[in-house]
Amino acid sequence: MPRNRGPQNREEKREEIIAAAQRLLIDDGFESASTARIAKSAGVTVNTIYWYFQDKDELLIAVLDRILAEALATYAEIDGLPLNDRLLWVVDQLEQLHGLVNTVHARAATSPAIDAWHTGFHQLADALFADNLRTAGVAATDFAAMSAIGTFVIEGLLTHKRDDADKRAVIDLLVRSLIAASGQPGVS
Amino acid sequence: MPRNRGPQNREEKREEIIAAAQRLLIDDGFESASTARIAKSAGVTVNTIYWYFQDKDELLIAVLDRILAEALATYAEIDGLPLNDRLLWVVDQLEQLHGLVNTVHARAATSPAIDAWHTGFHQLADALFADNLRTAGVAATDFAAMSAIGTFVIEGLLTHKRDDADKRAVIDLLVRSLIAASGQPGVS
DNA sequence: ACCTGAACACCGTTCAAGT
DNA sequence: ACCTGAACACCGTTCAAGT
Numbered sequence: 001m002p003r004n005r006g007p008q009n010r011e012e013k014r015e016e017i018i019a020a021a022q023r024l025l026i027d028d029g030f031e032s033a034s035t036a037r038i039a040k041s042a043g044v045t046v047n048t049i050y051w052y053f054q055d056k057d058e059l060l061i062a063v064l065d066r067i068l069a070e071a072l073a074t075y076a077e078i079d080g081l082p083l084n085d086r087l088l089w090v091v092d093q094l095e096q097l098h099g100l101v102n103t104v105h106a107r108a109a110t111s112p113a114i115d116a117w118h119t120g121f122h123q124l125a126d127a128l129f130a131d132n133l134r135t136a137g138v139a140a141t142d143f144a145a146m147s148a149i150g151t152f153v154i155e156g157l158l159t160h161k162r163d164d165a166d167k168r169a170v171i172d173l174l175v176r177s178l179i180a181a182s183g184q185p186g187v188s
Numbered sequence: 189m190p191r192n193r194g195p196q197n198r199e200e201k202r203e204e205i206i207a208a209a210q211r212l213l214i215d216d217g218f219e220s221a222s223t224a225r226i227a228k229s230a231g232v233t234v235n236t237i238y239w240y241f242q243d244k245d246e247l248l249i250a251v252l253d254r255i256l257a258e259a260l261a262t263y264a265e266i267d268g269l270p271l272n273d274r275l276l277w278v279v280d281q282l283e284q285l286h287g288l289v290n291t292v293h294a295r296a297a298t299s300p301a302i303d304a305w306h307t308g309f310h311q312l313a314d315a316l317f318a319d320n321l322r323t324a325g326v327a328a329t330d331f332a333a334m335s336a337i338g339t340f341v342i343e344g345l346l347t348h349k350r351d352d353a354d355k356r357a358v359i360d361l362l363v364r365s366l367i368a369a370s371g372q373p374g375v376s
Numbered sequence: 377a378c379c380t381g382a383a384c385a386c387c388g389t390t391c392a393a394g395t
Numbered sequence: 396a397c398c399t400g401a402a403c404a405c406c407g408t409t410c411a412a413g414t
Contacts, residue, residue, distance in 0.1 A: 156340025177369030
């Protein structure tokens with residue numbers, strides 16, 4: 001039985017490591033989820049991780065990309081809903097990330113790779129938010145500032161635990177005030 | 189020359205350690221600023237830090253309290269200014285914290301002490317924000333949700349570097365939209 | 377009471393060596 | 396090409412011992 005099982009199994013093993021990392025990073029946080037424990041959970045030695053990933057940050061990025069892709073794949077679900085319901089859906093969808101949002105922010109200062117991922121994520125988020133505003137009938141003034149506010153509020157909801165009623169109140173007010181500021185009447 | 193120099197010098201040395209920690213934590217970040225380097229910078233051995241502080245998180249809290257007290261002491265400066273100018277002042281004031289905001293969020297998950305400090309900080313921030321809204325003539329509906337949005341946006345501005353023009357645009361829109369949502373005409 | 381030197385368990389990462 | 400055992404430098408924290 002050769003140890004090198006070809007390119008097919010390579011992708012498989014890589015995925016196994018990512019899956020183990022995802023579970024531990026989300027459950028225990030970036031610090032507590034040591035590479036040693038991730039390796040053990042994936043059934044490999046620590047150094048094997050470094051064969052597949054440049055460092056722990058690259059592994060984190062693989063996990064983030066996975067979660068993001070999954071979220072985007074189900075994005076079609078909310079096609080017809082009004083803006084506030086869509087935003088609430090996004091918050092609920094991303095809430096599983098929990099501490100990972102903070103981890104990304106914290107490590108962006110140290111790791112250029114994480115910093116780049118973070119920038120890309122915000123570009124995507126801003127674009128999606130602007131698109132949603134357009135759909136909701138908001139005039140195209142201040143789209144940049146509006147997207148910034150929208151993203152900041154969503155990030156705030158992700159990083160500061162609140163119950164469902166509070167989340168809804170914050171998002172409703174957010175949408176209501178952005179629409180009010182744009183001089184539009186409310187859109188149902 | 190006795191090594192024990194009495195309670196007066198105790199406070200002095202404590203302050204020296206906090207000062208060294210503040211500089212290193214802000215300049216290098218929580219991770220990079222090891223207790224060893226903080227100790228060396230303060231002219232003591234590592235274990236001395238543990239004589240004055242329970243752990244590294246307690247040292248961080250001492251630093252945070254110091255910065256917060258300093259900021260509150262100069263808070264009177266902006267007494268007459270309109271809300272948006274006040275908020276911009278707060279952002280500029282707290283911007284020296286940089287990565288510390290993320291550090292607090294990240295460590296709140298692990299350290300109960302940091303978590304408690306974080307909760308207290310948000311209570312203070314919410315109270316101040318509500319007070320400012322009242323002064324600006326905003327009706328008292330949704331003060332909780334408004335404060336949440338205000339705090340999240342300010343935190344967003346603190347953790348995502350933007351130039352002065354962007355910061356101003358975001359804050360102006362924030363104030364404008366909150367006032368608009370409260371059904372009030374604009375207040376200069 | 378205050379401070380130190382030396383240790384402890386752990387961390388992310390690397391490297392020579394194996395198949 | 397893929398994976399390992401063993402090491403490296405570093406981390407936060409502790410402890411017995413000194414004054």
